[in-house]
Amino acid sequence: MASTVAKPGPARAFENRTSGSASRRPAGRRADQAWAYLLIAPTTLGLGVFYLWPIGQTFYYSFTKTGPFGGNTWIGTENYRAMLDDPLLPQSIANTLLYAALQLVGIVLAIVVATLLNQRGLRGRSVYRALYFLPVVTMPVAVAMQWRWIYNGDFGLLNYLLSLVGVQGPRWITDPSIALYAVAVIGIWTGIGYNLVIFLAGLQGIPAEYYEAAAIDGAGPVRTFFRITVPLLSPSIFFATVLMMINALQMFDLVYVMMNTPAAVNGSPALPGVRTIAYLFYEKSFIEHDLGFGAAIAFVMLAFILVVTIIQFRLQKRWVHYA
Secondary structure: OOOOOOOOOHHHHHHHHHHHHHHHHHHHHHHHHHHHHHHHHHHHHHHHHHHHHHHHHHHHHOOEEEOEOEOEEEOOOHHHHHHHHOOHHHHHHHHHHHHHHHOHHHHHHHHHHHHHHOOOOOOOHHHHHHHHHHHHHOOHHHHHHHHHHHHOOOOOHHHHHHHHOOOOOOOOOOOOOOHHHHHHHHHHHHHHHHHHHHHHHHHHOOOHHHHHHHHHOOOOHHHHHHHHHHHHHHHHHHHHHHHHHHHHHOOOHHHHHHHOOOOOEOOEOOOHHHOOHHHHHHHHHHHOOOHHHHHHHHHHHHHHHHHHHHHHHHHHHHHOOOO
């Protein structure tokens, strides 16, 4: 009896093809994964070397004491305990929070300026935008040096202009009651241009139909601004506010340049009313050469910024309106 050989049917042929492709798929997937890891390796390496490793090293140094000739001795949480007893820390936190709160004025001004520059009939909008953005690309040290001359109590430009109208100008950067406000004005002035770019991009993303409908309903410019522009611009406002707060809580360069006057002692500002957390870190680390104490301050500043940012993200659910 002749034996018959069954030919593979369509189902068996499909099964053979799928099993063969499945055996080849892991090799191709591994190759794709290898290429993916290779492409992200430079960024990952840079992140680890320049960010993660310094953070870990600073965290270790915060539990050590630096000797007069170098070397670190483990002292546990003594730096954090000493920091709680240091009267300069709460004062520095209060100054930093006040400076950050004053920067909110810059957010409001940037919204108003962006709304005005977004008008279609305005001539020379590009020139105005460039002028407002110019302080952003200027070196902070150069900006601070120029404002030191403007604020000079004897021959400064600001007091000279006030004298023309019969007003005796104060000593802006040596008066404890107004020095921090004077520095905050510089921060507002330098930050308007950056926030202006963010708000202009947000304004151009608002559909014109909303304004047309408001005009038909008889809404005026002020009502349109608060009922349409501000709510629809709230995502951009939230983004700019988060960045502003992070930068304000790390403010150092303006205080360092403007307050290191001949009246300063060992590089410390003569006015404790302008000392920020970042400047306190600089004093402890590079003036008093207490690197462990400075590292502890750095981690407190990191935790402080993290808490403020988390609070902002929590509160944004109440006032930010996403389309």
